[in-house]
Amino acid sequence: MAESRPLGVPAAGLVLLVGVSGSGKSTFAARHFTPTEVVSSDTCRALVADDAEDQSATPDAFDLLQHLVGIRLRRGLLTVVDATNVQPDARAQLVALARGHDLLVDAIVLKVPARVAVDRHRASGRTFGRTPVERIVERHDRDLRRSLRGLRREGFRRVHVLDGVEEVEAATVVRERSWNDRRELTGPFDIVGDVHGCASELRTLLERLGWELERDDAGRAVGARHPEGRTAVFVGDLVDRGPDTPGVLRLVSGMVAAGTALCVAGNHEDKLVRALRGRQVKVAHGLEESLAQLAEEPEEFRERMTAFMDGLVAHYVLDEGRLVVAHAGLKEAYHGRSSRRVRAFALYGDTTGETDEFGLPVRYPWAQDYRGSATVVYGHTPVPTAEWVNGTICLDTGVVFGGALTALRYPERELVDVPAEREWYAPARPLAPMVPEREPGALAAADVLGTRWLDTTFGPRVKVPEENAAAALEVMSRFAVDPRWLVHLPPTMAPVATSSRDGYLEHPDEAFEEYACAGITTVVCEEKHMGSRAVAVLARDAATAERRFGVTDGSTGQVVTRTGRAFFPGDLGRRLVASLTEAAAPLFERLDTDWIVLDAELLPWSAKAGELIREQYAAVGAAASVALPAAQEVLDAALARGLDAPALTALADRTRRRTHAAAAFRDAYRSYVRPTDGLDGVTVAPFAVLAGEGEAYAATRSHRWHLEQVAAIHGHPLVTPTRHRFVDLADAGARGAAAQWWLDLTAAGGEGMVVKPADDVPVPGDGRRVQPGVKVRGREYLRIIYGPDYLDALDVLRNRHLGRKRDLALKEHGLGLDALARFVAGDPLWEVHQRVFAVLALESEPVDPRL
């Protein structure tokens, strides 16, 4: 009995099964891999020809197989090719495919006597057209024997040969993760930039970060431990140029050995190792310092450090794939991959092969194009200050050139730095930002066009259909304000479930019931102002606007509509921002922030919707005001002359009712019309503070908190307070009182109210699908929505499919919160914009291609 041999295969990569037809590859694959991991030539042949044995379909089948394998490899999935793979060119194409995706490829050879394979075919009844089975198997066997000699030189990482049926039967497979795959480590991490032999600054920095140094008998730092169990990650370039390369290596290698640190290789380690191994290298860029310093160390130390540096991995994928550390950064397609070019990118960056006027290699600013979801932390290129660019950050702040040694606390995203004690080495060129003249407002059509799926932290996954995105691009480009101000768009709000109460389409009872059923104990009822929804983005001054929003034209904010347009053009808009910023001053104080985003209603409705009111509502009212009395007159005359028909009486009654309804309708819109002149007469009713520096309050605070905050600015003449009351849902009396409050409010011309959970805050990943708020609109107000006579058609209107609206409300709410949270976290503009754009797209009528 053969011994079980565990075969190591790459956990992400390609495995070729090699063996004659009938050698048991499919059985082997089924035993050791999941069905989706296996791509079989027989299956592909069946897919393209309806017949797994149709040999004439082989070229097409192989095309399909390569396509499938290519897609899986691009996505980084383990893929097993179940085909004979006995011919070198078939293997070569698949090896090249894996290489093209920078993944490893193994071969497993199933060497089974030809006679066994033939017998198996006989038993299964499988045929190959008119060719006898023996001939086929014989040919495969010949090809295989010829292949075996050179197989190891074909580019496989490993070739496992299973000799004989017993070995095949007994084999076991283990998946080996790549060295760079440490996604199980979730931190927290302290990621340290290029040290370059600055041992003293490194020790100071570690202590500032709360690390406790361990020293040997000679007092040299040989390790460090963080009391909170943090892990240090070094981005490479520990060595060269600086005063104490051995000291840095001693400390970092000690930390790595003790498991308190990880370290990736830098280009300087790469070269130093080659120099120490006696290879021919040009001694420049500070290598001479390292060689001189190490020459004074004992031979044993030198060897240990050489081995340490030689064993460094080029990049790490950490924290479930959310964090990538590489010395010179890494583009998304290379994350977790292994190949020479991936290593070269990680060590040297995206070099173009040219050198600049200082003799340094020209690097392509890959971070500018980066659109990946993982945070990439790197060093390599000295920059004056560490800055986020599209979710990537360079921590090399040039300590050895007299700059600073910088660390990033992750996931906190805090930067901690220690200034250089002196300039240890003169730079070849002045420190320059990695991305020169970065345009913070840079957005790309590819960020928003086409069908897109967006994951949101606080809501469901959202699909933005292509045709909606097309419509939104036009609105966004033609009408919306500068996207740098557009950090949020308000979501649509679902109405309350339809009431079956006589004479009502909407009533507070259903709102209370909905939230009680969802396990909410207290809700807040907020007066719904009849105005225009507004988002106010306010910076304390132009400097804040530039620092936080990247806006440099001197403007300090924007007040935008639901579709991202400015409420007022030019100077009026600037004056509104200025007055609102002044009004909100107490909020800036309370929240210790120099910018805020307010969710509000701008009043009166007529200020922005004057045209709509006149064209749509007043015009209908005007037509009714002449048509109905005229009809009434002739009906009365007909009845007076004695015409007697039930139809006539009924029509007269209906016309009378309509006359009243039309009058009520005109009263309804009139209550939202107030004369305004420019900003005179305009007020703002804020009801939430969506975000400020360091916190997206919309995602972290309750509505009770929000109302407490905005109460701080209620004295200002520009601010209209939002009346509200809290309702304990367990208290029937409180519910009844709130319903009465709503009746009074709406009887006095109010639009209605919004009911929201009072104390709950959004929970990330919460699948409960509780509406963030529902609106309960007044009976009279609804005439504006459903028409003057809607109360006569409640039977029809009650059937008003709210599902889509409720679904949309949840999605847009999730997108809106995500946009704010990302903006607060300092994520790149395009990521914030994608979410804001998606809200607009979901609200846009899709462009019908048939138009």
Place this chain on the structure above:
Amino acid sequence: MLLTVSTTHRPATDLGYLLFKHPDRVQEFEQSFGSATVFYPEATEERCTAALVLDIDPVRLVRSRPRGTPDFSLAQYVNDRPYAASSLLAVAIRRVFSTARSGRCDARPELAATPIPLEVRLPAVPCRPGGEAGRDLLRRIFEPLGWEVEAHDVPLDETLPGWGPSRYLDLTLSGEVVLADALNQLHVLLPALDQAKHYWEAPDEVDKLLRSGGDWLAAHPERDLITRRYLGRRRALAREALTRLDELDGRPGAETTDGEQQEEQAPAWRPLHQLRREAVLDVLDELAAAGATSVVDLGCGGGQLLADVLARPAYAVVAGADVSAVGVLATQRRLRIDERSLRRTPDRQAEALRARISVFQASVTYTDERFAGYDAAVLMEVVEHLDPERLPALERVVFGEARPGAVVVTTPNADYNVRYPDLTGFRHPDHRFEWTRAEFAAWCDGVAARTGYTVERRWVGEVDPELGAPTQLGVFRRG
């Protein structure tokens, strides 16, 4: 909505015979959009009035509308259909008074063919923009048909007098007219005044128009206006109808004129948009002579410039981009490069078209790799449609990132606007600014300096020695 028709012809109750509706009865007719009731509020020897009351339930109208209903207002719960005299009333007239409209009257055949004193009242006739202009339109339309027009303003909201009159007029027509003619006129003229039909216009719409309007419409001085308004959205239908009306009227056909053609009658005078296109094409020809073979028109609109460039073989690759998705589809169709047209084109030809011309949706404020690699780019009357604070984004996207070999920019010259005495504000309602010569020069020089281009400025149109030309043009060449 209400229509009353009264007569003082004696005996006035003969109106009942003419309308085929008995004066002492109340008759109801169910329509898909509500019910129509006909009755007589007065019926004496001296004066008889027939009333048609159309009772429309807008909620049911919205709920029952089929997908893609053309009239937007019908998709709204709040709409004027229950009150105003609209195409719905025209349909009710056609159905309820179909016999009367045909002029047939077995009981009073002579009377049916005789003009009789009639008074027609429609309390809310939609007639944009209302007020004096609306009244004027009503007179132009009804007076040639023998009516005396009395029309009162309906205020938009009497509690808000500042808002002025609404688009509705309270209309009373009086005159000696054949009743069948009166009904046919209303059938055509109410939808023409309303300019919103509740149903799609099928090709047989022209036949309907000719049936109701044939005789009197052909000779009406405002015939073109009425036909165009009646067939509103479908210009092809309007042309067909006018040609056929010409035949009825014994006039030679093809006298149909678009406003634009009229303006072009003076041979030396060409409209500015044409001069602009020619100026840009001149630049493109110069660039082609210097080796340019590809061009992208950013903000290509309807694709007029693209069509002209396609006629120049020097340009082997031609592209158009526009922010309007609907506009892009229309332009693709016009250039016959939409998927449907290409499917009907022979393979090789389709391949050649695909390789040479493409039109796609894009925005000049979003970086777009599809803009890259062209020898020339055109921004014809585009910049002034962007808010000034978005111009740096355009500069980055076009000059900084796409970096074509040359960029041609045209924009209005605000200095020249004093030459348009009627102009208030900007030349187009969507213009966000219009630059003076100095402002345009400053922008051009700034962009050129920042992005490594050189710029040359030219005039388009007649040059005024004081003010320059109506349009200014800049040619940027990559340094």
